[in-house]
Amino acid sequence: MEPLPSVDGEPAKGMRSSTGCLTCRDRRVKCKEERPVCSHCARLSLACQWRGKHVPLKDRKEQKAKKRPPKPLMPKATAGMNAFVVAQAHLQLSSGVGKSLSDVEQGLFGYARGDGNVAASSFSFLDEGVMSPFSPLTWACPSPMMDMELASTGLLTNLPSLVTLTEAEHQALDYYQKETGFGFGSKTPAWSTHAILMRTASKSGAVLHLLLAATITEIGWREGGSIFGNAEGHYKLGRQLLNETMASPQSDPVEVMASFWFLYLVQRRRPAREQMSYKELSNLMCDYIRNHQLHDILSLAESEGDETHLVAVNQACSPDRRALLARLAVWLFWIDAQSCFQGEGGRMARLLAATPRGIHSLYEVSRDALQLHWASQYPDDELIDDLKNASALELLHHTWAMVQEINEEVESPPLDPERSRDIKKRLEALRRRYPISSVFRLSESTSRVRDRLMANSDWAVANYYALCIYHFRCSLTEDQGFFGGSDHIDEIAAVLLVLIQRSLSTDDIGQLDRLQWPLFWAGIETADQFKQTWILEKMSNQGLRDALEMILLEQSDGVRTNMGRVRRICQTTVGAQRLRLVLGRLEYA
Template identity: 25%
Template sequence: MEPANGTPAPPRARVERGRSRNGCQTCVAKRVKCDEQHPCCGRCARLGSACEWVRTRPSLAARRRGFGPIKYRQTNDWTPKPLLPKSRGLARDDVTHTGREEGSAGISNLSSSRPTSPLRSICEWDLSATECLPPSAQDSSIGNLQDVITPIWLTAATPLFLVDATERSPSLGSNDRQAVAFHHSVLAPLKSTRPPLFSAHALFLRHTWNKRIALHFLLAVSHSEIAIYHGQGSHPTAESRFHLQKGIELLVQVWNPVALADHLEVMLSFLYMYMFWMRRDRLAPLRFQALSSTVLAYVRLYGINRLCTNEEIVSTSDNINAVPENVLLCRVFSYLYDRDGFCSFFNCGGSFANYVNENPEASQKIWRLSRTAFLCLPRDCLGSGLNAVPEVEEAAVLQVYFELIRIHHRINIYSQGGSDDEGMRIQRQLGVLRKEQSSIFHRVGVEEEGLSPSLLELVTVSLFHAVCIYLCRSRSPLGDRPVPTEVQSALSDLITTAHRTISRGSVQLLERFQWSLLILGLETNDPIHWDWVCVNISDSAIREVFRVCLQAKKRSGGRISIATLRELVSGEG
């Protein structure tokens, strides 16, 4: 079209936009152009879609300069708004309040927090059936369990269910949708040395949200962790106590689970009960012993270990969750073994861990199969391929970590009356482990250009040195003089590695590393190290154990035995 004066209009210049090579996963999946704006691109912001981004791997030059993948890791930590008192007139419609007391703290809405896993868009949390009930509904208690005919595998768990559900607990004002978002975006990454996509707890969450019983226990954990995260203490909130009560009520009705999915739900429930009780101010030995006995009775009755090692891979019915259910069961089985062995050090349980240690070949097979869980994810979720999966990239250090968990529980048994030959065998196994995996210890122990150990390697080596001290001190008091050469060497290496680990990444929810700090603090007699350990032990139960044991150690001339530690935990010391 020509203008009025007859002069032809100049041709419109062509705009070279270039091809988008680093767009968000949402735009890439739709095969549309992405403006690559962070944290949310223009198209996703306009359509209200979840804008997901692939974790990029640092260049080789950056890694050689010492800025390894851990410092570039996208932790996707969600930082909530501070807690503020909320008046009745300002209550929001999108927050469900449970057991709310007048003057209790409110929590800002978390439902807008979007987890960043590529699977997040296909796992919408439908929690309408599990939302917290009004305060009047919480007055109903579980009732007298002696009047309830319970399954045979629950008979050992009576003390476990002595929960005073009618106790009036303060409410944080959080709802279940917020609790799930917190669990996925904050808790799961903090309990792992991995990116959020490869966190085992995020994997468990994706397979729990459609399991009614396990979901109640998960919500009990999540509401409790929100309160701890906000500095409200480790006493369970009204929301957490409500879901614990509902989960118990449903669990005692599980009579004859047959399907693999049913066993997975019960085992997940056991795991979340461990997570719930391990985060209290003090460890409760009777409760953990009952929980361990319950897990053992269930595993024996239904042959869970045989189901885990079944050669036939059983696919899940949901195509979204591509991980076979027997692989997931192996993963949960391994985590339960880890938790029970950990608690056994404090004389809190150990029956289930003892049973697993009786058959090392089966436990190794279960562990190997559990590591294939993330290899079953859809290929479009694996980023640059299988080499980006931690099970492939860190296979050697993962094997060392699992061996240390097994050795740790063997020392638990040895410290309570095992033969001297068993101590010699454990000592030789630790020596062989260090010799065969010398490259891992070299990367951690030598600070050289181009050597940048991962957080998992640092945590594993710290645990190794702590286990060596534990073995040597299982028959003699911690801090006893003169200090054996092997203890002095292990303590020096543990101090150095622990300092590097804490400066490298988030370790406040890694129980094995927290235990390593406890061993460090009880072995050393340096007040400076005592203060440093006290500051860096973030787990409230382990910190309380350290405080009580340190006082006893000072009263006894700078030494404390493992037996005395266990007596103090049980309240007998």
């Protein structure tokens, strides 16, 4: 055996000591083992480093067992919840070694964490009988964001990448799967539209990164603005991948529309200075829908009685995918209608509402999205739940459709008197129409226990009253400019505020999000300062809150702010622009 090579001119003398300093061991020289600094390190002016105190294996295991797991972001699920398979199957570790989840899984579920261990599944409460109907999914996981470089060509070109998730990203997915109030929904998470979007994310890098960006941003916002994970990294990469997807002639419309939805969820919680404007988002959606003729594919209005067209539609998009696309389009329409009022969007909403029956036809297609997706696996109790809530959600949809209709009429308020009377008649007829009339009765219930049906009824009726106030403000005449007149709108505002207070008494943060638009209009028509303060405290939508503060300041002299001024205020409510609003108010006064 040849002698070891010399190190720094000194011949090696035998094998290195297993108990020497770490510095000598790294240099492959025999350590003299003098402490605290051995002679070799002292002579060469090296940092002499030693191992810590040796801890026996038995003691190390006991210490590890005593460590508590990370605090969960959501409470443990109950055993009675329905199931949804999120990510069972074949995660590949970041090393690219192709190690399947079955090599490390514990029980039915488990996520391979960044350290190669298995993280406890958020669905450990599910039994195998419930899970068996669902086919396993390949889970497209992002790389650990601490090490990710957005310029990494391999990551950008090969997504979806089957690599590991960080602990924060696991918690974000766990939160997304369990949170019933995320977005618009109050549906059982396992059988919701968001559960379907999770499946979409398992195959799409753009959707996955934007889903994580939205969820991580939501968690940070609810924790009081604290930073949680790398939402910005996911957001930037998701945007880039979405742009690449949209540029492809073979882009998947479900992937693109799902990405639009998560872009909205990100934007509603980001600081205003970091936001992509709703106008930009509206333009993106409108251009994509028009370029791919999705408004024709999704709507049945043009296909009634035309078998040739129906065949072409079914060939272009299966019924379940068309229903899912229609549902996403309807949700985004609602958002765009509100943004249009604020002067931030409207192109997409205008496009979808332009065809005969337009958005109402689209809504009809969207109603079966869940049942068509899950097919025979969709539980009977979930189908019953859909039927029970159908009237409340239909009322909600009609209110947003009429909001957009008024948006189109009030570029230069006030609203044409004849048009205003027509809208008022339709509003009154909508309230009397059965079974929507029953939704109003449910909203009037004083019960403190408000289940999903009652919560949705509260939401829909609150939106209806907000629409009434919006219509009134757009039709405002000079004799209605002062508070306390005989227009009865103050009665509507009082009923709306009582309804909101009753609905929010359940401390449902999801319901609070859903009632931001009605809160804004209740505040505009409320002269009582104590009630105004309560409303402002409940406003989590910063843009609407800032706008309401400025409007209340202008109305402090007892004169209603006209609709043109309200819209201008809503367009300028951030940062230094607030100073310009104050100066504008002085000029306006």
